[in-house]
Amino acid sequence: MIAGLLVAQLAAATPPGPAEEEDGGAVVRGRRGASSPVSTRVTPQEARRYAGTQGDVLRVVESMPGVGRTSFGAGPLVLWGAAPGTSRIYVDGVPIPRLFHGAGLRSTVNGFFVDDVELVPGGYGAEFGRASGALVRIDTAALRPGGWHGAAQADLLDTSVVVSRSVGARTRAAVGLRYGYLADLVGAVTDRDTSELISLPRYGDYQARFEYRASPGTELTLFAFGSVDRLAREPPSGDPARARSLTQDADFHRLTARYVTQVDGARVVVSPWAGFDARARRERVGAHPTDEAGGAWLGGLRASWSRPLRAGVTLRLGVDAEGAVTEVERVGSLTRPPRDGDLYVYGQVPPGDARADRWTVRTANAAPWAEAVCALFRNRLAVTAGVRLDVGLMEASRALPPLGDTPPRGLARVLWSVEPRLAVVLRVTSRLALKAAGGRYQTPPSAYDLSSVFGNAALTGSSAWHAVGGVLWDVTAALSAEVVGFYRDETGVPVRPATAPAAGEALVNAGAATAYGAQVTVRHRPAGRFSAWLTYTLARSEVRDPLAPAGRLSDHDQTHLLTGVGSLDLGRGWTVGVRARLASGLPRTPVVGRTLDALTGDYQPVFGAPGSERLPLFFGLDARIDKTFRAGGMEVTVFADVLNALNRPAAEEVWYDPTYRERRYITGLPILADLGVRGEW
Amino acid sequence: MTARAVAVVAGIAAACVPGSELSVSRVDAPRVIAVRAEPPEATPGEDEVTWTAVVAGPDGTATQARIDWAFCTRPRAPTDATVVSPSCAEGGPWLVGLGPAGLAARARVPADACRLVGPEAPPLGPDRRPQRAPDPDVTGGYYLPVRLAFDDLGVYSLDYARLRLRCARPDLPTDVARELGARHRPNRNPGLLGLTLRVGDAEVELPAEGAAAGPSVRAGDRATLVARWAEEAAEAYVRASFDGRRVEEAREALELTWFAAGGSFERAHTSAAPPVARSANLLEVESGRAAPLVVWVVLRDGRGGTDVRSYRLGVAP
Numbered sequence: 001m002i003a004g005l006l007v008a009q010l011a012a013a014t015p016p017g018p019a020e021e022e023d024g025g026a027v028v029r030g031r032r033g034a035s036s037p038v039s040t041r042v043t044p045q046e047a048r049r050y051a052g053t054q055g056d057v058l059r060v061v062e063s064m065p066g067v068g069r070t071s072f073g074a075g076p077l078v079l080w081g082a083a084p085g086t087s088r089i090y091v092d093g094v095p096i097p098r099l100f101h102g103a104g105l106r107s108t109v110n111g112f113f114v115d116d117v118e119l120v121p122g123g124y125g126a127e128f129g130r131a132s133g134a135l136v137r138i139d140t141a142a143l144r145p146g147g148w149h150g151a152a153q154a155d156l157l158d159t160s161v162v163v164s165r166s167v168g169a170r171t172r173a174a175v176g177l178r179y180g181y182l183a184d185l186v187g188a189v190t191d192r193d194t195s196e197l198i199s200l201p202r203y204g205d206y207q208a209r210f211e212y213r214a215s216p217g218t219e220l221t222l223f224a225f226g227s228v229d230r231l232a233r234e235p236p237s238g239d240p241a242r243a244r245s246l247t248q249d250a251d252f253h254r255l256t257a258r259y260v261t262q263v264d265g266a267r268v269v270v271s272p273w274a275g276f277d278a279r280a281r282r283e284r285v286g287a288h289p290t291d292e293a294g295g296a297w298l299g300g301l302r303a304s305w306s307r308p309l310r311a312g313v314t315l316r317l318g319v320d321a322e323g324a325v326t327e328v329e330r331v332g333s334l335t336r337p338p339r340d341g342d343l344y345v346y347g348q349v350p351p352g353d354a355r356a357d358r359w360t361v362r363t364a365n366a367a368p369w370a371e372a373v374c375a376l377f378r379n380r381l382a383v384t385a386g387v388r389l390d391v392g393l394m395e396a397s398r399a400l401p402p403l404g405d406t407p408p409r410g411l412a413r414v415l416w417s418v419e420p421r422l423a424v425v426l427r428v429t430s431r432l433a434l435k436a437a438g439g440r441y442q443t444p445p446s447a448y449d450l451s452s453v454f455g456n457a458a459l460t461g462s463s464a465w466h467a468v469g470g471v472l473w474d475v476t477a478a479l480s481a482e483v484v485g486f487y488r489d490e491t492g493v494p495v496r497p498a499t500a501p502a503a504g505e506a507l508v509n510a511g512a513a514t515a516y517g518a519q520v521t522v523r524h525r526p527a528g529r530f531s532a533w534l535t536y537t538l539a540r541s542e543v544r545d546p547l548a549p550a551g552r553l554s555d556h557d558q559t560h561l562l563t564g565v566g567s568l569d570l571g572r573g574w575t576v577g578v579r580a581r582l583a584s585g586l587p588r589t590p591v592v593g594r595t596l597d598a599l600t601g602d603y604q605p606v607f608g609a610p611g612s613e614r615l616p617l618f619f620g621l622d623a624r625i626d627k628t629f630r631a632g633g634m635e636v637t638v639f640a641d642v643l644n645a646l647n648r649p650a651a652e653e654v655w656y657d658p659t660y661r662e663r664r665y666i667t668g669l670p671i672l673a674d675l676g677v678r679g680e681w
Numbered sequence: 682m683t684a685r686a687v688a689v690v691a692g693i694a695a696a697c698v699p700g701s702e703l704s705v706s707r708v709d710a711p712r713v714i715a716v717r718a719e720p721p722e723a724t725p726g727e728d729e730v731t732w733t734a735v736v737a738g739p740d741g742t743a744t745q746a747r748i749d750w751a752f753c754t755r756p757r758a759p760t761d762a763t764v765v766s767p768s769c770a771e772g773g774p775w776l777v778g779l780g781p782a783g784l785a786a787r788a789r790v791p792a793d794a795c796r797l798v799g800p801e802a803p804p805l806g807p808d809r810r811p812q813r814a815p816d817p818d819v820t821g822g823y824y825l826p827v828r829l830a831f832d833d834l835g836v837y838s839l840d841y842a843r844l845r846l847r848c849a850r851p852d853l854p855t856d857v858a859r860e861l862g863a864r865h866r867p868n869r870n871p872g873l874l875g876l877t878l879r880v881g882d883a884e885v886e887l888p889a890e891g892a893a894a895g896p897s898v899r900a901g902d903r904a905t906l907v908a909r910w911a912e913e914a915a916e917a918y919v920r921a922s923f924d925g926r927r928v929e930e931a932r933e934a935l936e937l938t939w940f941a942a943g944g945s946f947e948r949a950h951t952s953a954a955p956p957v958a959r960s961a962n963l964l965e966v967e968s969g970r971a972a973p974l975v976v977w978v979v980l981r982d983g984r985g986g987t988d989v990r991s992y993r994l995g996v997a998p
Binding site: 241333344348500657 | 713714716759761767808811838851853923925938987
């Protein structure tokens, strides 16, 4: 099957391969070209062997070059210092809102369906847009032919089952289901106080897939998948008037269709999709509510046409259209939950003000794009030049906050962006390649920021220029070393205004974000019994906004990131894996004083210079051992995955006592062992 | 907890938050613990208000202290992270002094307070565009900050009282604003009725601070104290809903804050919902203490109404 397709890391900007080829009855899915000369790709077979993944293919993303470390309980990915909202995750070209279930315990898409994971930190081509940060691309795998197949995994976190079936030579179908029960397990074996202190989500995900091969080269795939997360926390409180509670829900559902065919030598792909996203966060601190709940109906169409024009030149044309209707309700203070750069300390009592808003945002975007891929000088030089025109209509239900008897007035706008893209790969020798990429990228405004009360209905998107370049040296067929430099300059970032805002402008497009750095990666591809990579990223992520016009560190800055992963096949089915990570602590703003608010009896913090201190350096070591054997017709893997094997709980946050005179660190997980078994047939 | 056998569970359970309220209740240095305004709600340009600060110290309530009082007319920007503008801590024309330094101050509320820190149309911004008015708090109130610069007894601190303002609501639909005005009742300070020491099934009344005698506990002991107030102290009131579209009825949530010189309380704050009008807390007396304790109880109604009492609790050798 796809075992022969190992890693296509750092592949040159090559034209996409054929969609699929029949190979003696086995279907071999053609591997598409890399999205950027600096992307990193990993296959499921390799990903599962690394420590820290608990057999979850997509969790390998956490260990990839340039990926910031996220603390337990915080899921969004930070790639090369880009704010989480500026990066996108795609499954077969369809955007999804999150890669991991709450607390980052498990990915939202079952690894059984995954063919390839690609991390694209910058400099990607014209086919994708609406993300001024990075991309994570997940390609799904064709179902296996011939009768029944499937996989099941159970461990202390969850259980998942996938079953697939071929019906005749043309039709295949599969269904999968996962349920996470760690929260139930903790609740069952701990007392109520303990279980209410910790934030563990109940989660689940599902997949259903149908494939029909009309003829060689022509295929229709329907894929429905989704994810559900529920989290509730209510720490015990001696004073009902100060009781805290938090609930968070996050769901997404997608139905995608993908039609691939060949027309006059051109490869045509058409992918309509639809979906629904919902998220809700409801927090109470005494009488102070902080609620935000929204739902979005989404739809889109991605289509592409690709054809070699003449030797060495391939033309690709396509369109990437999306639309959404988003309804949001929000109640609480403007400053809760905090945004990047807000002065805030963990546990701080909300300032007490409260407003409410309910708004609707309708968007429709279409982005035609074109790309020419040229292989010159006997394929020594590959140049990919493209352009993308993103045109959209955005309508917000209310332009200004309610004022007296003034009737509401909506706001409709046309937003557009021209985005040139370029990628160049020069093969200096058969083992040495120089590469560079860049272009213009944009992130449209979030519907959640388009409230006339809490945000600004007139926000526009932020746009960024990327420039990346590097050297790849294939030391041997399996061993490579790469050095990459990157620079991203983003303007128009939505931020808080410096002074009392004008009516309806609680956010303004006055921020600028810059991320730059260098990255060194040494990788041993999975050849023989060993696979590993060691990567170090030196990066700075800085923000300039009206509150810090001279610049400050982004809340997501992790200047130093060092990650090493390795896996060794010991023979006789035994495999060991290890992951070591070292990361700078996140910037924090110190508290340098306190004042009593005599109205409430609470102390208020007096803040020092924004972002002028950091959480302590993180170092973590994870280990894994597994044994694979055959039982009947099934391949069974029993594994033990130990997180934080050195039992060094990381400092995840700064905690101050209620008078802001004492401070300590809130620590993360101590040693955590996950035992599980996986069967595949 | 019975989770030791399950490593994964124990691991996650340990990833929790440290907690401590001792630092709030223990009085080990002079500090302002409460400010009582009379009346607690005022109409700008009309009402005169008297503020009295309560300074607690290891030796009891201070009878004299140098506190400079000032209105801070700089509004808190909706994007500020704290309850008053950080500018209030700095000198500037927005600070309006309230007379000579001392434990108390008296002043008339500025006539333009509702325009400066309330819902009336605020002054135009630097770019001559209308600014966003401050948002009300969860009780529908707008507040004028009163800064207390406490510089005495070896201590310097900046603290804030906030005076609830009675303002018109031009930001609301006319019918909502009209109903709100018609049903409005000015807030009043709540009143504490007393503090008792629980001894077995009985409760013994504690005398006020400065009394010569009264009930006592042993050093190092834990004692339950019960504060009482009149049930009607939790006033009913009306407020605009958060979205401003209707008038809601609400009732004050009374909360106690506990302080002790010579001990600390298990909880810094306690509360009770009507019709319950009493609340208990556990006092841990310092071991080795020989002198009587001073206990302060602050009762707040969440809308600026405050009462403060201090009591004597003897310590037996």
